[in-house]
Amino acid sequence: MRAPDFWSKGRGGVSSALLLPASWLYASARRLCGAMAGQPYSSPVPVICIGNVTAGGAGKTPVAQDLGRRLIARDVAVHFLSRGYGGTMTGPVRVDTNTHGSLDVGDEPLLLAAIAPTWVAKDRAQGARCAIDAGAGIIIMDDGFQNPSVTKDLSLLVIDGGFGIGNGRQMPAGPLREPLATALERAYAVVIIGDDVTNVATDLANINQSNRPILRANISPVQSGDGSAVVAFAGIGRPQKFFDTLDGAGFKISEAASYPDHHPYTSDDMAFLRDLAERHEACLITTEKDFARLAATDRAEVETLTITLQWEDEAALEGVLNSLLATTS
Numbered sequence: 049m050r051a052p053d054f055w056s057k058g059r060g061g062v063s064s065a066l067l068l069p070a071s072w073l074y075a076s077a078r079r080l081c082g083a084m085a086g087q088p089y090s091s092p093v094p095v096i097c098i099g100n101v102t103a104g105g106a107g108k109t110p111v112a113q114d115l116g117r118r119l120i121a122r123d124v125a126v127h128f129l130s131r132g133y134g135g136t137m138t139g140p141v142r143v144d145t146n147t148h149g150s151l152d153v154g155d156e157p158l159l160l161a162a163i164a165p166t167w168v169a170k171d172r173a174q175g176a177r178c179a180i181d182a183g184a185g186i187i188i189m190d191d192g193f194q195n196p197s198v199t200k201d202l203s204l205l206v207i208d209g210g211f212g213i214g215n216g217r218q219m220p221a222g223p224l225r226e227p228l229a230t231a232l233e234r235a236y237a238v239v240i241i242g243d244d245v246t247n248v249a250t251d252l253a254n255i256n257q258s259n260r261p262i263l264r265a266n267i268s269p270v271q272s273g274d275g276s277a278v279v280a281f282a283g284i285g286r287p288q289k290f291f292d293t294l295d296g297a298g299f300k301i302s303e304a305a306s307y308p309d310h311h312p313y314t315s316d317d318m319a320f321l322r323d324l325a326e327r328h329e330a331c332l333i334t335t336e337k338d339f340a341r342l343a344a345t346d347r348a349e350v351e352t353l354t355i356t357l358q359w360e361d362e363a364a365l366e367g368v369l370n371s372l373l374a375t376t377s
Contacts, residue, residue: 099193105285212246273299283311
């Protein structure tokens with residue numbers, strides 16, 4: 049799915065207004081599902097949930113990866129838990145990067161499995177039980193913020209500073225999965241990724257009566273461009289973020305191709321991209337998530353941009369982890 053333009057801040061307009069009745073139905077259905085949900089599973093080990101309030105990419109997976117690495121450095125037995133969006137397997141199943149592909153388990157779980165044991169489960173509670181049986185000392189949920197089936201000890205709400213909360217309306221009139229105010233009630237802290245060009249910090253201040261901490265981080269490329277031409281392609285929540293990152297890292301983008309989030313690349317797609325690269329005498333480059341969705345036979349000719357998360361105040365983040373581990377030990 050590609051986010052419509054009217055989801056952006058200040059661009060509601062007629063299209064968004066016409067969808068407001070559908071948004072009210074969506075909100076009512078979400079509340080009904082929440083009311084009908086059974087007793088959540090209470091895990092004997094800490095559960096961290098990395099979620100967002102908008103549809104599309106906000107930076108959840110890089111945050112989950114970063115926290116996983118930090119906790120592993122503390123000798124904590126980290127296990128990741130994901131729904132496996134885009135994959136066919138409902139689980140619970142432990143991801144095996146040697147046998148599973150993105151069509152099986154989705155793209156994010158393949159990236160997480162390179163760091164620590166990762167479970168895909170449509171039923172998050174069953175997935176958490178499997179992780180615990182396999183020795184998990186802490187569970188990190190990549191997404192699942194709106195899923196009530198597992199009790200969370202720490203929930204971080206990730207917001208893309210370049211997109212914010214869009215036009216502030218709920219789906220499908222806007223990008224919100226739920227009102228920001230209700231999401232903040234369940235969040236321990238908010239993580240703003242990138243420059244806050246939409247001034248979402250002000251939106252948070254206007255409704256954040258309990259003064260949730262705001263952590264800030266930036267996604268930084270590990271490598272930089274050498275002046276050679278590249279044809280960039282991405283099928284993520286907001287492809288332009290990737291293209292901007294490449295540009296900022298000094299890559300010379302001859303052409304950029306956008307695809308819907310979690311797009312499964314076909315042989316026709318790759319033929320089109322190869323043709324672009326040949327015409328521009330350029331290399332193909334994409335994100336790590338997109339690379340996970342390429343056929344093995346196509347990967348040798350595509351470069352990936354490796355990214356890392358840089359926190360503005362690492363001490364504040366480490367303090368959050370210290371508090372979690374102290375209260376659950």
